[in-house]
Amino acid sequence: MNKSTMKRYKYFDDYDQDYSFDSLTKVLTKQEITGFVEYLIKEKVSFTLAMIDIDSFSSINETYGYMIGEEVLQTFAQNLEEAIGSYGLVGRYGVDVFMVVLPYITEYNDVWSIFHGINQKIPSVEYKRISELSTTITSGISRYPMDGKTYNEIVATADKALYRGKIKGRNCFIIYLEAKHSNILLKDDNNKAFASMESITKVMSIMNSNCSLKVKIEGLVKFFTFGMMIDYVAIQGQNSVLHESYYKLCDVRTFGYVPNKDFEKEMNSFGLMFLNDRKTLVQIGNKTLYDDLKAIGARSVFAYKIQANDTFYGTFVAYSSQGKTWQAKEMDLFVIAANMIALELKNNKKTLEDIFK
Secondary structure, eight states: OOHHHHTTSGGGTTOOHHHHBOTTTOSBOHHHHHHHHHHHHHTTOOEEEEEEEETTHHHHHHHHOHHHHHHHHHHHHHHHHHHHGGGOEEEEOSSSEEEEEEETOOOHHHHHHHHHHHHHHGGGOOOSSOTTOOOOEEEEEEEETTTOSSHHHHHHHHHHHHHHHHHHTSSEEEEOOHHHHTTOOOTTHHHHHHHHHHHHHHHHHHHTSSSOHHHHHHHHHHIIIIITTOSEEEEEOSSSEEEEEEOTTOOOOOOOOOOHHHHHTTOOTTSEEEESSTTHHHHHTOHHHHHHHHHHTOSEEEEEEEEETTEEEEEEEEEESSOOOOOHHHHHHHHHHHHHHHHHHHHHTOOHHHHTO
């Protein structure tokens, strides 16, 4: 864990020793490294992002067993962090996928030199219990802001570069170049599109059913909680939570009402706000909402106004007890559902309080 590098950035001023570091590899957790990326984007700091995949890691588990697999992950992470040094930070993104972030480094030759050095170093790493084992890596690299303006865009371009590296034969690094890589279609893009359409269809079918609006809302909340595995989803009226649902594996049961007005300061012109980690509020000076979320145990939040024209009915909210990177497709579903609820309330001249009384 490179705490000296972390100290350079306000994002890590209140990091949690237990929460911030992956228990196995000791590098940053996915929530912390992705939150750091979003922080850099918000502050308009240029950076390079790399997605690094240990080649054929599943075969290591199958050949040597999971204990050796864990040793590989631990040793690899330690050596990767040493290779990065003070240039940036490392986080564990998936089982055998790591994210590297290099603030202020975007020049092609500089990036090439750093990752060439890493690719030279990793195969020579020695593993205590399996001396003959040698690992290689494939890296997909993108740069902000030239390869993407948002978190999703910058990760998507790094993913395309990583995919190109795997097709090429692995044991390499690919720096994303729009002219070469923009037309790459990731292998599961079509599957993702079908899954997204299926979710939209589910929301539409619930709202177009012949049930009462109360039953429809209950169905939506249940779908978001269990179908999308979100810790907590609720419908807030003017002054209270009217309906809520907890995901079965959520270890927090203290979520509850947050005043609608406290969300409004962070909402955009469409009435939407989301935070992947509440500590962002400390950095932007919104102590009120930070204290609200901390009091109920919410680490990340999504909120959207249920509103038709100028009539405000309430707020559709979702919380996670851990840091969470909210995906556009998730938020789109909430927006569709909330707008359909608002339209039905308007047409029936009802309030949410009327529905749940």
